[in-house]
Amino acid sequence: MFANLSRLGQLDISYIAHLELETEPQTWSPSFNMYVLKLASCNLRKFPSFLSTQNNLKSLGLSDNFLAGTIPSWVMHNTTSQLWVSGNNLSGPFPEIFRNISSQLTSLDVSDNSFHGPLPEDINLIFPELVYKYANNNCFNGLIPPSFVRLN
Structure with missing residues (x-):
C-alpha cells in the first residue's frame, strides 16, 4: 500500500488493534527514505528487509512484536537517534554495530527480550551519544560498565 x-x-501504525503487517518480498526496494517508522505491535515476525535500504532513519520503533534472533547490524547502523525493540523474542549478546563505527543513538530500548552475556566494556565507545538506555x-x-550507568 505504501x-x-x-x-x-x-x-x-503502532498499536492498531488486529493489525498484522505483511512483510514485503526480498526483491522490493522502496522509493521512499523514511526518517521515522513506528511499527510497534504489528505482529512482525522478522525485521522487514526494506529497512536495510533506509539510511536516514532517526527513529525506529519495533516494540511488542514477535521478532526473534539477533538485531541485524544494519538496523543498528541505519538508525541514528532512537531505537525501540522492547517486548520481542530477541536474543544473543548485547547488540553492537559494525566494528570500528560508533553509533549516534541517543535512546535505546532492548528491554523485555532474551539478550544474554555481559555488556561490552567499551559500550561508551560503541554508543557515545546514548542518554536513555533500557535493558x-x-x-x-557480569559487571555493568560504569559508562552504562552514567548519571546525567
Whole structure:
C-alpha cells in the first residue's frame, strides 16, 4: 500500500488493534527514505528487509512484536537517534554495530527480550551519544560498565 509513496518520511501504525503487517518480498526496494517508522505491535515476525535500504532513519520503533534472533547490524547502523525493540523474542549478546563505527543513538530500548552475556566494556565507545538506555528483563550477566550507568 505504501510502495509508491516516494515522499513518505514518517509512518506510525503502532498499536492498531488486529493489525498484522505483511512483510514485503526480498526483491522490493522502496522509493521512499523514511526518517521515522513506528511499527510497534504489528505482529512482525522478522525485521522487514526494506529497512536495510533506509539510511536516514532517526527513529525506529519495533516494540511488542514477535521478532526473534539477533538485531541485524544494519538496523543498528541505519538508525541514528532512537531505537525501540522492547517486548520481542530477541536474543544473543548485547547488540553492537559494525566494528570500528560508533553509533549516534541517543535512546535505546532492548528491554523485555532474551539478550544474554555481559555488556561490552567499551559500550561508551560503541554508543557515545546514548542518554536513555533500557535493558531490563534480559539475561545479562557480569559487571555493568560504569559508562552504562552514567548519571546525567
